[in-house]
Amino acid sequence: MISEDISYEQLKEEIRKLKRKRSSQANLVWKRFTKNKLALIGFIMVSIIIFMAIFAPLIAPYDPYKTSPLERFKPPSKEHLLGTDALGRDVFSRLIYGSRIALEIGILIVLFEGIIGISLGLVSGYFGGIVDKLIMWLVDVLRSFPIVVLALAIAGVLGQGILNVVIALGTVGWTSYARMVRSKVLTIKELEYIEAAKSIGESNLAIIFRHVLPNVLSTAIVMVCLMMPTALIASATLSFLGLGVQPPTADWGSIIAEGRRYLLKAPWISTSAGFFIMFTVLGFNFIGDGLRDALDPTSRRN
Amino acid sequence: MKSYILRRILRALFTAFGVSLVAFMILHLAPGDPVKIMLGPYATEENVQALRARYNLDKPLHIQYLTWIKNIFKGELGTSIRYNRPVGELIKERLGPTLILTGSGLLVAVILGVLFGTLAALKKNSILDYLTTFQTMFWLSIPSFWLAIVLLYIFGLKLRWVPIAGMTSFSSTILPVLTIGLREQAWFARPMRAEMLEVLSQNYIKALKAKGVKYEKIVWKHAFKNALIPIITMIALQLPWIIGGAVVIEVVFSWGGMGSLLVGSVLSRDYQVVQTILLFISIAVVAANLLADILYSFIDPRIRTER
Numbered sequence: 059m060i061s062e063d064i065s066y067e068q069l070k071e072e073i074r075k076l077k078r079k080r081s082s083q084a085n086l087v088w089k090r091f092t093k094n095k096l097a098l099i100g101f102i103m104v105s106i107i108i109f110m111a112i113f114a115p116l117i118a119p120y121d122p123y124k125t126s127p128l129e130r131f132k133p134p135s136k137e138h139l140l141g142t143d144a145l146g147r148d149v150f151s152r153l154i155y156g157s158r159i160a161l162e163i164g165i166l167i168v169l170f171e172g173i174i175g176i177s178l179g180l181v182s183g184y185f186g187g188i189v190d191k192l193i194m195w196l197v198d199v200l201r202s203f204p205i206v207v208l209a210l211a212i213a214g215v216l217g218q219g220i221l222n223v224v225i226a227l228g229t230v231g232w233t234s235y236a237r238m239v240r241s242k243v244l245t246i247k248e249l250e251y252i253e254a255a256k257s258i259g260e261s262n263l264a265i266i267f268r269h270v271l272p273n274v275l276s277t278a279i280v281m282v283c284l285m286m287p288t289a290l291i292a293s294a295t296l297s298f299l300g301l302g303v304q305p306p307t308a309d310w311g312s313i314i315a316e317g318r319r320y321l322l323k324a325p326w327i328s329t330s331a332g333f334f335i336m337f338t339v340l341g342f343n344f345i346g347d348g349l350r351d352a353l354d355p356t357s358r359r360n
Numbered sequence: 361m362k363s364y365i366l367r368r369i370l371r372a373l374f375t376a377f378g379v380s381l382v383a384f385m386i387l388h389l390a391p392g393d394p395v396k397i398m399l400g401p402y403a404t405e406e407n408v409q410a411l412r413a414r415y416n417l418d419k420p421l422h423i424q425y426l427t428w429i430k431n432i433f434k435g436e437l438g439t440s441i442r443y444n445r446p447v448g449e450l451i452k453e454r455l456g457p458t459l460i461l462t463g464s465g466l467l468v469a470v471i472l473g474v475l476f477g478t479l480a481a482l483k484k485n486s487i488l489d490y491l492t493t494f495q496t497m498f499w500l501s502i503p504s505f506w507l508a509i510v511l512l513y514i515f516g517l518k519l520r521w522v523p524i525a526g527m528t529s530f531s532s533t534i535l536p537v538l539t540i541g542l543r544e545q546a547w548f549a550r551p552m553r554a555e556m557l558e559v560l561s562q563n564y565i566k567a568l569k570a571k572g573v574k575y576e577k578i579v580w581k582h583a584f585k586n587a588l589i590p591i592i593t594m595i596a597l598q599l600p601w602i603i604g605g606a607v608v609i610e611v612v613f614s615w616g617g618m619g620s621l622l623v624g625s626v627l628s629r630d631y632q633v634v635q636t637i638l639l640f641i642s643i644a645v646v647a648a649n650l651l652a653d654i655l656y657s658f659i660d661p662r663i664r665t666e667r
Contacts, residue, residue: 096494195374195375195378196378198371198374198375198378199375199378199379199381199382200382201600202375202379202600202642202643202645202646202649203379203382203600203638203641203642203645204600204601204603204604204607204641204645205600205601205604206604206605206607206608207600207603207604207607207622207638207641208382208638210607210622210623210626211386211622211626211634211638212386212389213626214626214627214629214634215386215387215389215390215629215631216389216390287500287501291503294503295503295504295505295608298503298505298608299608299611299623299626299627300627301626301627311503314503314505314506314509318509318612321509321512321513321517322513322517325513325517328506328509328510328513329509329510329513331506332502332503332506332509332510335502335503335506336501336502336503336506339500339501339502339503340497340498340501343497343500343501344497347497
């Protein structure tokens, strides 16, 4: 109730305040995110890797696949920043090209498991009942396996190659998405606008796509950032074990595996490749941490 | 109480059933004939037929599954093609080393994690607290196999403090255990910090303070103990990750456990071994989760009255 003695100016101010409050939800999240210094650093780190992947041919000083028998096992120097490997290839150039493979696989995995997880989470949360029970049972089952172990077995059966790594890790890793989306859907389902949509006779499919999915999407995007580290490390692990990307492809995991054979002679191969993985994953972890804090202020320190 | 435990056991049984289905289906994911893949391109038709009959691969799927399960209960786990030995024998040999590695690794991880988490909570917003946050993210950003290689290089090859491979002596267990412990403690440090802060903000802690109980006593006798309880569940939840990490670490350190057996079997398409190890690991995880939940319900009565 607005009392009589409130002036027109005051009323305008009140309305402005209310408006600001409404639009500020997204702003607030963005503000909290950018205020988090670690998240900003993570953002820069990941940007560097993305930049490197896009402009690899311009940045890399050598052809990553060109072997030169006379240049084998050269330690880091001015000509070869991170030395050369057993075939005389420039390690630095290979690692720069490796960012392409890493990001490509990482993004494919996260998309693949995201699509499976989000759809199953939507169905599970929206319909409930036996379908929900069945999907959650599947989640329980898959979560009883170490991701790398089950993916290793699947990739082993399917055979080597990038696509098989994506399939193996995707079929195993979607459970986090499904859980997250499901719990979000359970709260959205109870809201009035869903009831309203139902009462005017909209079909379930329409409601899911037009009203539920858009509200779940922001959660899902955060999940993508949170899942990226696991995807990157797991795919590097498979390559390291000889099941993922095959040599001579410049992949960080298989470069570590190659370098391991010459660890005493040429320690720079394995160690520098690991730094690239660490740098990328750390960047995503910083971003993920910032996003989590920004979306859930209760978890903030202070 | 009883009904909660019964319900929980039933759920674990359902999960165990699903887990066995997944392990069983692995073989049938293979494009083409699994027997031909196992035996290689030069196998004779006779050998192929013999192997197919031995593994019941000529029968319908559900019969195959049931025979497989029945045999497992009888203790017949099949034969490894690579070693030409019973799978049960192989696993028995490898189980000990794996348990030692994962067990001590887990122990080190929990101790370090609880320690770091508690210190961070007690010195909230200090440098130590921020360092803990940073170090947990740092360790989780490192692939465990690379950490293993770096430690191996520094302490095995350069300083020569420990042997570089095998499991000959106590000193050869230090690096693999340290690799697991250092990295996986990060899973426990942050939850421990959060739990500790949560407990310290409770009213009964304030009441104790008001009563004039010494701060150290409040922290260690009351808060620490209560904050420790959820870590039981955390251990069970993180178990798959720790086992997964240990598999690769075994390979790097040539540790003769189930992990290196699994990787070798996957690479040589020795599916009987792969299926059995998958089943073993996942059943262990299901059992650990069941155990943790039951234990938790005994310690914290609120859980079992839920629902």
